[in-house]
Amino acid sequence: MTTETFYDCFTPKSPAQWGLATVVALICYYVILGTYRITLHPLARAGIPGPKLAAFTWLWEFYYEVINRKQLKPVILREQLRHTYGPVVRINPDEVHIHDKDLYLEVFKIGSKFIKSDRFYMSFASDYSVFNVSDPHDHRNKRGALSPLFSQRAVFELEDVIQGKVEHMLRKIAELSSAGKNVNFHFIFRAVTIDIVTDFCYAEPYNQLDAPNFMGRHVVALETNAMMLPLFKNIQWLGGLLAALPLGFMKLIEPEGAGNAEMLRAARAHIKRLVDDRSILLSAKHTTVFEKLLELFPRPDEHTLTYLTQEANTLVTAGSETTASVLEVGLFRILQNKSILERLFGELKEAIPDISSPLKYATLKRLPYLTACVKESLRHTYGVLGALPRVVPEGGVEVQGYKIPAGTVIGMDSYSLHHDESIYPDSHAFKPERWLSATPDMERFLASFSNGTRQCIAINLAYAELYMILGNVVRRWELKPYDGFSEADFEYEDVWLHSLAKQSLAASCKPRLE
């Protein structure tokens, strides 16, 4: 056989043969790549244990996080892997999941060198926002500009805004109560938290409390977006692509609402209007985020407008679903246990004997049992369920006898800390009492807001909302969960965020007379 005829045999001659050749070449490529990952990859050489298939291909994680997550929650899967392989587990070709309290304190400290992983954070399609940027210098500048707005003092000055929205919510509850209808707390808590944060951002709330059944388009978009997070996390460019597509097309794919794309569009339109007409911001009785940001960027160019849009969207999404989840889970855990409810109501009544007087944040903040209920609710909702991925800095890190090389992504989650029985005994039980004699470790490892340089910027605002909303609802209303309320109502979905599966937590509300 001549050389020419030899090559001839291997040259595809028709489109079908070209197709087959491409498939074979791709399979060979992935087999070679996978073999490298489980043999010569730095994590293989470091001897990090874990399922071989997880190290071989990203599809393993995709399967568990996107396809199978309802059957086995990713957070529970990680617990199972920990029991099988130990506290350091390779969960995909490039990432190691770790449960180690000392390392947690190192990674999530002020000035930590472990920066956010771009690969993961780009999935939110808001690369420039303070939440998503990884570069420490960029982050410092952006956070520095926003931080004064979220200080303890600033939040006290914002109390009237929160109080106004809480009263709006109470009026809505009263309307439903006098019509003999139950109140769906899943949606009303989302509506009130969105209204607070949008009033704070733009001086113009989205008024989701006035929407039918509290399911305005922003509430729905927020929920849709939450459900899409596992897909976006695994196909990181998808969120950005969908956000760029025409909204009408998006709605064909997702009729309920276009999630993040819709929220980004709304934020952009809002900011453009504020750029053209500052009078709304200037006439507000309270400080707003955009009054400050537009002082820094009075005539934003296209790029700055994109940054501002992403910042607004991040504040609205990060600031509503999280707070609402804590309130929802907390309130119904309290209602589930009569003695907790009576003790909390008793404390509130003693502190605010006149039911018609407003519940001041400064008063509520000092109440030990309400504080205990808020902290236990935070512990039970975890902040976010998913791991917070960080990149190992130069020099690598040693943990539990393994040397993890620089550049590796490591993830740690609050779930494993919040259910560490040596810190929180009987950890699955809702026991506010445990916080009345809290140990230093209980405070240190309550990780719902994360810790260190990338801790939640709005921790003061979030606490104010939690105290004021929970305090007002329990002080003013006698609540009875809907018929059929059971433990099954607390079944949640792990979509990186903690999201209750049923969205049906409703209660009848009777006004308290004293």
Ligand code: HEM
């Ligand atoms: C109970 C309510 C809240 C919880 C549990 C919570 C939880 C968290 C967590 C765990 C992080 C770190 C995320 C990560 O590292 O990837 C975070 C960051 C952040 N949160 Fe919150 N959050 C809450 C309320 C809010 C509110 C009300 C806002 C805004 C109005 C907000 C805005 C942000 C921002 C901007 C960041 C990024 C901070 C940075 O990287 O410097 N959060 N939050």
